[in-house]
Amino acid sequence: MSPAETIVEAQWAAERQGSYRFLTDQSMYSLFRRRPEGAVFPTAQRHGMGVLTFSPLNGGRLSGRADVSRGHRASSRPALYDPATPAGRLKAAALEQLTALADEAGLRLPQLAIAFALAHPTVTSVLIGPRTAEQLDGLLDGAGTTLTDDVLDRIDAIVPPGTDLNPEDNYAATPPPLEDARLRRR
Template identity: 50%
Template sequence: MVTYRPFGHTGVRISSLTLGAMNFGQRGNPDHEDGVRIIHRALDEGINAIDTADVYSGGESEEIVGKALAGGRRDDVFLATKFHGQVGDNPQHRGNSRRWIVRAVDNSLRRLRTDWIDLYQAHRPEPETDFDETLGALSDLVRQGKIRYIGTSTFDPSAIVEGQWIAQRRGRERVVSEQPPYSILARGIEREVLPVAQRYGLAVIPWSPLAGGWLSGRYHSGLTAPISGRAERLPARFDPTLPANAAKLTAVDELAALADEAGISLIHLAIAFVLEHPAITSAIIGPRTLAHLESQLGAAKVTLSEDVLARIDAIVPPGTTLNPADAGYQPPWLSDPAYRRGGGSSARRIGVAS
């Protein structure tokens, strides 16, 4: 059975495992009825939090979640979804602007077959949009009863602090949670994001505790090619011939041996590690099949010894992300040369609260 933890300072308690729905739909498991069965199984095991997004399979994930919660199960679920990424072919159907948010939330409510969303999250930062614009729109949605709480995903610590400052100075609803990437192989958030979250009393619900499948038991030394469709689409994160990914393979071999010594699966070791950090509220698991779900459920019952945790630290030191591509977000001023070429253009592209 899962345990239940405080969701920041909201008074809400959610399960230590959150069911992530990214793999439901055409980009993962296209069988809607199978997706419904997986969701029902998770709920039956005590998981009371589900996380999805409007961009997951173009809204299909939200539709599957809506089907699963129809018929009386909605009231007992802490339901989270996200906006930001482009939905469909229209380039205007994206972003963190008020104009898109007020449309996106209604689309999500319709697909989810619900009158309210418990946690509505900005899926990624958007520096060219003033954060106050985003929080103003979200605050209105809270007052309208369409959403209960506001969250962010993969925000830098400075942006997290900015959100708290804006809420205080501008009278906006406060961001209450952050959803960052976190695993044994990607520990960068331990440097600032987690301490900042603790300082401001934010819930933290990290994604990818299995490092995109690297800690699922399928990866091992000697691998020479990607082993999934997602791996083929994202070679920077999964191509085993790249030095950063080769370092991940080495670490995975050592972690697999450690899990064997500890008498647990690598999957349980990986998820239990994430749950051990005192800043973590709930780890998002993203099964594609019922077997995947079953392999991950037991991790909530695992407690890692100090010796095991110290040996993990020796394999991947605290605060270390072996491959920077696994950080989930790179600010445009690092990836886009236009932000580094002088003049006024880059400054105008970045929304700065005054």
């Protein structure tokens, strides 16, 4: 995900140089990672850009294959999913509510997660990233799923728009100058 200001700068630079402007952004976006809704998606819309999102299952967290409330992990990055951490507890609580919502809507959790990402008007495509043919078949079963406004409103109540349950999930969440003191000192 490019910060919104970087998108604007790239568009201005392309215009000044008379070159092709950027036509798409690629953002990590899921039920647990909704930060792009705050600035990136509106900026992309203003500039007529498409948005290709990835990780709609939040690194496997929304795959429905792990019981995170008991500490089982669906990710290779265990520290991010530890139910003993505040972020882990937030995710476990949200996961429980989202799983119940998916059941009520007659969906499996991965179907809800992908349909959610596709429901945003700025999102033009979602990279799903299955690892097996069985996973692909399961995800494709829900390809035509459209969520009702009621379901989307309930998702907003569980995970508010524009928020991240754990900002560390996004490998590019922290700009380099914030991590490396040498980049912010003379």
